[in-house]
Amino acid sequence: MESVQAIKQRFGIIGDDPKLNRAVEKAIQVAPTDISVLVTGESGVGKESIPKIIHALSHRKHGKYIAVNCGAIPEGTIDSELFGHEKGAFTGATQTRNGYFEVADGGTIFLDEVGELPLPTQVRLLRVLENGEFIKVGSSKVQKTNVRIVAATNINMFESIKKEKFREDLYYRLSTVEINLPPLRERQGDIHLLFRKFASDFGLKYKMPTIKLEDEAVELLKKYRWGGNVRQLRNVAEQISVLEQNRSISGKDLRHYLPDMGSNLPAIIADKKQEGDFSNEREILYKVLFDMKSDLNDLKKLTLKLMQEGDSKQVQDDNEGLIQKIYGNSGDDIDEADIDDDDLNVLQIPQKNNESQAQQEEKDKYYFAEEIEEEETLSLQDKELELIKKSLERHSGKRKAAAEELGISERTLYRKIKQYNL
Numbered sequence: 001m002e003s004v005q006a007i008k009q010r011f012g013i014i015g016d017d018p019k020l021n022r023a024v025e026k027a028i029q030v031a032p033t034d035i036s037v038l039v040t041g042e043s044g045v046g047k048e049s050i051p052k053i054i055h056a057l058s059h060r061k062h063g064k065y066i067a068v069n070c071g072a073i074p075e076g077t078i079d080s081e082l083f084g085h086e087k088g089a090f091t092g093a094t095q096t097r098n099g100y101f102e103v104a105d106g107g108t109i110f111l112d113e114v115g116e117l118p119l120p121t122q123v124r125l126l127r128v129l130e131n132g133e134f135i136k137v138g139s140s141k142v143q144k145t146n147v148r149i150v151a152a153t154n155i156n157m158f159e160s161i162k163k164e165k166f167r168e169d170l171y172y173r174l175s176t177v178e179i180n181l182p183p184l185r186e187r188q189g190d191i192h193l194l195f196r197k198f199a200s201d202f203g204l205k206y207k208m209p210t211i212k213l214e215d216e217a218v219e220l221l222k223k224y225r226w227g228g229n230v231r232q233l234r235n236v237a238e239q240i241s242v243l244e245q246n247r248s249i250s251g252k253d254l255r256h257y258l259p260d261m262g263s264n265l266p267a268i269i270a271d272k273k274q275e276g277d278f279s280n281e282r283e284i285l286y287k288v289l290f291d292m293k294s295d296l297n298d299l300k301k302l303t304l305k306l307m308q309e310g311d312s313k314q315v316q317d318d319n320e321g322l323i324q325k326i327y328g329n330s331g332d333d334i335d336e337a338d339i340d341d342d343d344l345n346v347l348q349i350p351q352k353n354n355e356s357q358a359q360q361e362e363k364d365k366y367y368f369a370e371e372i373e374e375e376e377t378l379s380l381q382d383k384e385l386e387l388i389k390k391s392l393e394r395h396s397g398k399r400k401a402a403a404e405e406l407g408i409s410e411r412t413l414y415r416k417i418k419q420y421n422l
Contacts, residue, residue: 002057004028011049011056014197015190019182023050026179031057036129038114038174039152041181043404044231050179051110051150060148063107066100071113071409078121080137089138101134101145114151114174115160116409122167125149129173149174184226184233191222194230198237209247211240216251224258385420388413392422 004024008014013024030037031054039047048067055065073081080089084099100109111117117125128134129149133142151174160166184191195213203210213221226232236257240249387406395401403413416422 002028007053007057011053013046013049014194015187016193017182017187017190019180020187020190023179023181024053026177027053028057030054030177032059034148035176036148036174037150037176038157038171038178039150039181040157040178041152041154042183042229043154044229045181045183046230047152047154047181048110048112050181051108051152054150055108055110055148058108058148060107064104065108065110066104067110067112068100069112071116071411074411074414075118078118079124082121083124083134083136085137086139089136093138096136099134099136101128101147102143104147105145106147108148108150111149111151113153113409115153115155115157115166116411117166119165119167122170126167126170126173129170184229185224188222191226191233192218194233195221195237198234199241202238202241206242208241211237211244211247211249213254214248214250217249217254220251220254220258384416388416388420389422392417 002010004021007024007028013020027037027050037050037054039050041047051067052065055061068082070078079085080093080097080099082099082101084097084102085093087093087096111125124134128145128147132144132146134145135142157166157171157175161168161171184194192213199211228235239257240254244253246253388402391402391405392399395405399413399417400410403410406413408416
């Protein structure tokens with residue numbers, strides 16, 4: 001069995017962090033078996049290296065190795081891509097097509113972003129994992145396949161299971177062995193080493209002297225949070241290699257290439273807004289409006305009583321109590337200028353009809369609820385469109401980067417772009 005150091009050198013993995021070494025060591029240990037492996041870690045940490053190691057060191061190394069990005073395939077065609085389809089199975093299926101599981105028979109399939117799989121596809125995948133069987137789209141014939149599945153995800157699988165976006169039984173079938181790759185900020189000793197490797201590569205690629213960091217720049221590099229991990233570090237090294245005339249980079253020079261360097265404090269990443277938050281806000285808004293409606297009804301009653309009984313002591317007491325209820329203790333300071341036309345419109349004698357006051361209030365309640373829900377829906381839609389536009393502009397139209405910032409899949413973002421005709 002090859003050593004961890006030899007494997008890292010063979011597959012271009014740079015660093016000597018204990019967590020990184022442990023991940024490579026686990027990959028070496030499970031490679032000779034047919035155990036399903038789930039690789040976890042943030043976007044940009046290099047998860048794609050682990051399945052390559054597993055395949056190369058397994059008895060399947062002479063078979064096919066196919067990497068599939070589940071988040072990049074539209075939901076309507078992913079079953080056809082993975083399992084194939086029969087001629088005429090759907091519009092545009094002009095011929096029979098073999099899916100990845102049929103093509104990779106005897107080899108390894110790497111399912112990247114497996115957490116983005118639709119639920120119906122998850123059911124099909126579970127059947128492959130349990131007994132090696134699948135059915136092509138539009139067919140009734142059961143086919144067998146002998147593939148090893150290595151999956152990867154950058155999302156919290158337990159949260160997805162809790163929200164019923166990912167099947168719990170499939171998670172436990174995929175994660176017989178789980179290999180976690182640490183984020184770059186937890187590998188501070190490797191950051192400068194990686195930067196030097198990237199700088200050397202780009203110096204050769206663009207035929208120019210290799211850039212070097214001054215001591216201040218090295219410290220700044222280690223303190224930075226690196227939200228995009230190794231991928232972001234590589235991009236920064238490439239930008240500096242191409243754009244800087246001076247090949248000795250100071251801390252001041254480096255700051256221009258590190259977003260949000262105004263503070264060295266850890267970034268606070270807000271969680272996605274929970275689905276229940278909108279309903280809670282709506283309930284609070286309803287309550288406020290219903291309280292206002294109640295106050296308006298009291299005003300109507302008081303006005304009618306005033307017209308019927310005149311300015312009696314009881315009416316004065318009721319009027320003073322109502323003012324304090326609505327405006328607090330500042331009722332004495334209310335000036336006529338503070339009352340607008342809308343307030344005056346409320347002081348109208350109610351129309352007598354066959355409906356009771358309770359029935360009228362119930363009707364008003366649903367009227368307000370419907371009106372608020374319509375306004376909120378329009379507001380949320382506008383906000384969503386504004387956020388998508390800003391994110392796309394910030395990332396120069398790069399959908400993958402925008403989707404990561406918005407906290408949605410690339411496929412969902414593509415659908416939103418088409419929906420809003422962006």
